[in-house]
Amino acid sequence: xxxxSELKKGVKIVLDGExxxxxxxxPLFKAxxxxxxxxxxxxxxxxxxxxxTFHPSDSFKEPDISKIEAKFLYSHRNKYVFCEKDNSxxxxxxxxxxxxxxxxxxxxxxIVEALIFEGETxxxxxxxKIHLKIIETPPxxxxxxxxxxxxxxxxxxxxxxxxxxxxxSGDTIEINTETEEYVRRIE
Numbered sequence: 001x002x003x004x005s006e007l008k009k010g011v012k013i014v015l016d017g018e019x020x021x022x023x024x025x026x027p028l029f030k031a032x033x034x035x036x037x038x039x040x041x042x043x044x045x046x047x048x049x050x051x052x053t054f055h056p057s058d059s060f061k062e063p064d065i066s067k068i069e070a071k072f073l074y075s076h077r078n079k080y081v082f083c084e085k086d087n088s089x090x091x092x093x094x095x096x097x098x099x100x101x102x103x104x105x106x107x108x109x110x111i112v113e114a115l116i117f118e119g120e121t122x123x124x125x126x127x128x129k130i131h132l133k134i135i136e137t138p139p140x141x142x143x144x145x146x147x148x149x150x151x152x153x154x155x156x157x158x159x160x161x162x163x164x165x166x167x168x169s170g171d172t173i174e175i176n177t178e179t180e181e182y183v184r185r186i187e
Contacts, residue, residue: 019044035082070114104159
């Protein structure tokens with residue numbers, strides 16, 4: 001059992017029979033020493049995020065979650081199809097709502113981490129840093145390289161992110177998938 005005092009960002013719990021992860025938590029102190037914990041919770045099955053307030057008397061079951069390596073195959077009509085890394089006959093699909101913004105950084109044959117809850121694959125997680133190629137970005141103007149600023153670039157997955165002015169089309173860059181931001185140029 002997970003107690004109130006153990007609730008913090010990243011902790012996974014079973015809430016209303018569903019696996020959930022706490023994404024934000026902030027203690028709120030009320031009069032006479034009574035405190036509550038205001039949180040944002042993400043349902044790992046549906047991908048929905050909601051607010052919930054927990055009290056010191058609350059306790060939760062720890063979800064029985066296992067992880068496997070999976071490979072992204074393709075997407076079609078808001079469904080994302082994956083298979084086990086070493087067994088392409090074991091396929092599963094997730095909806096765009098379950099995956100959320102992570103779909104912006106999925107490319108075919110990319111290895112991800114799949115979460116399994118009660119025998120069912122409920123979600124995937126990307127590596128924190130991935131390498132993607134720039135397909136299109138406006139050319140840099142002379143003298144612009146020395147100035148601070150950003151420009152919009154289109155990645156090979158179709159996502160658009162802000163990059164420094166010195167980045168050119170064809171460059172490979174590293175992206176932080178949690179913040180969805182440029183980290184550095186690779187090539």
